[in-house]
Amino acid sequence: MSLRKLLCTAAVAAFLVTVTPPAGAVEQSQPDEIDALPFMPAPATQVWATRSLSAQPGQQAPQFLRLDIARLTPRFVTSDSPGTVTITGSIVNVGDRKVSDIVLRLERGESLDTEDDLRKALREPAAAEAVQPKFTPIAGSLEPGQQKDFTLDVPLRGTDPTSLQVDQPGIYPILANVNGRPDYGGQARLAALSTLLPVLGVPGGETKGKPGAVAKLTVLWPIADKPRLVRLGGPGQSELVDDELTTSLSVNGRLYGLLQAYEQAITSMSTGMCLAIDPDLLRTVQAMSTGYSVRGGAEGRGEVEAKLWLDRLKLAVAGRCVVALPYADADLVALNRAKLGTMRSLAVTDGPKLIKDVLGVQPLPDLVWPEDGVLDQSTFDELVTPQPDKRYTGVKSVLLDPSGVADAPGTAPVVIGGQHPVTAVKIDSMVSDALQGSDSRPRTLSGVTSPVESQPVSVQNALAVLVFRAGWQGDGRNVLVTPPRRWNAPLSEMTEFLAAAQKLVGSGYAAQTGLEELTESTPSVTNAKVAYPAEAGAREISTVISDSVTNQSVQLNGLVAAMQQEDSEHAAPADLADPLWLGLLRAMSGAWRSNEQGARSAADISQGEINGLTGMVGVTQPNSPILLGSGDSPIPVTITNKLDVRVTVRIALADTPGIRKLDLADQVLPARGERVVRVPVEVLRSGRFPVNVRLTTPEGVALGDSVKLEVSSSAYGTITVIVTVIAGIALVLLSGRRIYKRVRARNGENGGAPSIENVTPEKSSA
Structure with a gap:
């Protein structure tokens, strides 16, 4: 086939793809016709029918619409719930062309009856094609940048064309499916959100029976943030990296919401809830409450907010369960790999003391919840081993992800054996991971997304898993829920999740269990081992x-x-x-x-x-050049200590041609003191010398800046004098030897006769 024919064939194919609607797509019709003639569903894997000419196979299709769900009710269906599911949100045209015939429907899949099915649904949206109701028109068209708000009411059961037809309790995948027709393309799915809807009881129908052994529910609520403290000082003297904590501690802020959600739940979850507090955050907020500045010199704005939040936290934790996170939530494994054992011990010992001093409550003792809930064997051994001086008594219990424990079936606490046995309490990773949301998950080619941590309905999947644990498994398992360390869900989502937990407890599907009860239990498994997944190492601090x-x-x-x-x-x-x-x-x-x-x-x-x-100790620059009176005169050096402690220093002179430094003992500088030290040197020649001087500790740590001294000397040093004297003697000896040789040489020329200068002239005769 010729090149011209190939090009013609490609052009015709591109034209057909552009103008021909994909199989299964609907024909365009006016909005008033939609009710009379329901839209046929676009296939679940179908994307927009045309791709950019520059798109390569396997690349993500262009995005035209974004679906934002603001509200979903009910989130957790029981027999006394409303008979309809209502979703409220907006559809936004985020593409570069107009989209017409925008319609929406709520689809559902078959109930997920096993834990494996749920785990797969959390990794990738589950199929939701078992029931595909009629589409509801949302907008005739949206230009680029335009938005359309909507509210969609969907019957849970019944024969209505838009019904989900839910007749039995279950955990159902549901899909909010948006179809539309972009300019130059066919009708297709352009946006979708997949999540799970737990149905514990069907309104007007069947209710899931209570299990024989209820789930033992524990919630560890994190109060943490990224480090922001630069310097701790007295009132008004502390410094922070930025002032973002002011927003977080204020009404509608993240930390404000975490504390408020905890306060609302603690009345009915007093046994099963425990706070996990980062001591560094506590110290930072305490510093803010007395006035502070922000790096760069600006005055901090959050003094009032910090004081109010801290006072509320003190009231909330009085007599309650508290866990101290490692200080600044330090990466214990990374510290151990770097052989920073002293810092690792500090990370787990300083926090409990601070929490007790500031909040007046004693955290659970000798307990560690490491980052990601995993420890390698070396770090574990170091953490559990007491120090000989008794200043560190070792960890007695750890909270670990199931992937961090080997040879430990079930959900009950186990003992990790060895010279120093430790109780390991296992986190429910499926519930906890679902709370993370899907920020890091890529959009699928079908345009389906999952709830995102910082957006509404972000806890929906976790809520569904929690209901599954309590209502379907019925094996009396421990369910320790640990939201992400720096959880960023909206307050409404936090309270929604805790409200579901309270409802499960109140209706008898779950029972509260205190974290202290778990750590102090007597495990039946006593030979568990520590495991460190390969992917955990990749996430460590570099x-x-x-x-x-x-x-x-x-x-x-x-x-x-x-x-x-x-x-x-x-x-x-x-x-x-x-x-x-x-x-x-x-x-x-x-x-x-x-x-x-x-x-x-x-x-x-x-x-x-x-x-x-280190800059508080150093050499003071003299006001004028230093003149040495003799070759062995010492160089006067003024050293200053502005610290409130005594410091032992060593004076270091850089190598300087013409000057040799002699030995000098280490100097002790008094606190906030100054001394003039005469540094012995040997001047090898006269002239002017630039001498660089600085202080170090005896171990060689540099103190202060290097200072250049201008040193002048017109005198010879001892060595120079000795060399000169020796040279003079040698010159005299050489000169005498030369005179002697010359005299002997002349005597030899006269044959031993007296020199002419010594002969008396004879008188001449007459």
């Missing part, structure tokens, strides 16, 4: 960041070793160093997983704070 933090820890250790407390009225070295250790933990926070830039920024901040401390 080695680039951990190497930076390791270098900073070496620097800080060297500085601390050079400090001594002056007296009881002055600061102790720990008073200055401990805030910097906590700053290093912020750089290793699990909040920076998948956020390399955030981790780098935190590491830069901690390095800047260490540099600020």
